[in-house]
Amino acid sequence: MTPTAMAAASADVVAPVAPGRLGEAIGARDLMTYLDGLLTWLDDRRSRLDALDTAAQATADSERYTPDVVLALSVWQSVRTRADELLAVWDDGRVTEVERERMSQLVWGRVDTRAGASPVSLPEALTLCDAMVSALRTRLAFDPDTADVVARLRGVRAALVRAEDLAGSDTAAHERLTALRDREQRLSAQAARGGDVSGPLTELETRTAHAERDLMVAVSQRRSAARARVDAQATAAALEAREPALHALAERCRREVAHPPRLAVPDVSRLGPVPLDRDALDAFVARLDAVRRALDAAQDAYSAPLRERAELRYRLGRAASLASSNGRDASPTVRAAHDEARDAVGTTPCDVGLARALVEQYEHLARPLPGGPGGAR
Template sequence: MPQSHPDPGTAAPTAPGRLGVPVQAAEAQTYLFALREWVAQRRADLGEVDRAVLKLSQAEQVAITNDLTVALTFWKAVSDRLTLLETTFDGGRVGPVEAERLSTLIHGRLDSNTTEHLALPSSGSLAVSLPEACRLLDSLTRTLQARASLAPGAAEATQRITLVRAGIERTRDQIPLVPAGAQRDDATEKLARLDRRMEDLVERARRGADVGGIIGPLEIDVAVLERDLIVAAAERASAARSRVRTQQQVEELDARAAAIRALERACVEAITPAPHLAIPNVRALGPVPQAAAELTAYRDKLERVSRALDLAHETYAAGLAERDEVVGLVGAVGAMAASATLAPEAAEDVAELRRRLDETLAARPLPIARARALAAAFSAYVDTATRPQPRAGRTAPRPPAPRPQRPRP
């Protein structure tokens, strides 16, 4: 028997668990079934809106098309994520790895694996999770249905009033999440006005008045406020995650700087002349800022600090590596000389060169230029002294005698 779609007024299914908590197979199966039905219904709703828009005037079409495009963008993102979830679920074959992956796909950002960011006209690029996107799509769909004169579900005013009330209550739940200040005061005032309009609407309906002309604008305003609060919450969550990542980066850079300072001391104590580079102090940048613009500038500074630390690390490590290279060369050449049979004069020269090298290598800090030159001379001399000589008794062939010239007539 074919399964019927959920009622158009039905909200998106509640997502199981939270980010970082593995989703069990039974929970995932229930959620994916409900989400699949909900996605199909929302696509049908938006298709109905699209067909209704074609019957509106040109000006009304322009006004509604932008929001319809945004709604379809959200629907596409949710549908794509549903495909990934169903692929990961794989008919119920869910192990520990798949359970964690399902949690990440449900509660992670929708734009993390896409080339196209979700966007709203007023806020530009927006990173939201799957549940947040579903709630936004519910809100946008109700708004579009009202603007296109399509009542969600049925045309009866009582059902529309019920849906508006549900939207107001969802909005009321969002307000405590707004930080105290002007934003929360503004949202509270808007909600109070919506409450008063809702009370007036209910009273009119109770008296038997026709409320069809005033319920549509109220539906739109409730949906817009709910959408704006969800957007703001998503932006705050994204900023909070960015601040946490930035603080972690500060700790990592500070630890790297301490290690590179130790490398610098080791290099200065080991060789002379030693390189001298300034190692930045990441703590001098101050605490991680709260505002988004200041946070972006702060992260740019951290990037410059990271590049400076990379350069210092490479430079001091190269100085120590050069010392190790010289010491290794002297050891290898000395072993070659010890295993070879040298003429007495050559043996004395090799011993004298090795003595000077040992004196130089014992110095702290090591004069790296002198050590490099002596090591090169030592290597070249030993190579020459150990090279096979021509056998004794062999003489070079004599040149042919010149032919006598005839006297000229």
């Protein structure tokens, strides 16, 4: 089997679908599945790139392919580096919510592909690498030493059709493709008259492959940005829906607890609408995450003294039952300590610190005396 055929034989290994979204803690099972798929993809694409490199070196004009091979390998290496970072955080599955959220940032955050374009997310880097591999395989399959001009021109026309479908309503892209199609038609006419078009056709194949690759990346980026905007809108709506309950919790805490926390409840609407620009969208998502953490902190701060007050009531009742069973409730000192602790816990607003100290004091007094009922002998 030739190197090019070997590269084509593994086309059934597809890039894994990235789970979750930026800023959320992805489920451990989804992360494990994605990492398995990513490692399989990395092994497969490296084998394909090595095979394509070998095929390129075997051609009569190998230097024409070297820059694209090096570029594709650099994108692959960027993905490999990010995969190593994910594996380091994964730590054989020993991940908490914090680590899983960090992994979502590594999956959906920017990867520097050094491919002459803006940094892309990990899924986009996989798409970019696959586009480069496809373009290289196409060019090598239509090398002038192995295929005739008619077949090569047919391949160019097919690539232009695919690129036009990808371009959609992008005017600049259509202008670029129109120029390439005009060039293809001139070369087809020249070849029909018997002219030698090998050199210009090679250049046209290269430019067409690059145009298709660029459009595949652009489409992937647009889809990723659209998905990120939908996710950001959903996250903002969910956080805004938490505000009324949190305001009610804060008001209850201020009413029932002396010296309540002094944390403000964030106003999600102050972030404004979800932006369209990708960089602004990334900054918006980061601010959303900060708001989420602030909401969590406020909820914990306002609920903690209310929970502790309820727990103190339970502890006081349990200690009173103990004192009754061992006869300690007959002591005036113990009864006075109980009444004092009961008043502290029941007073509104409740001084939780004072109530805690008085309940602990009563628990100590309610313990059975040595040699007495329930005590050690």
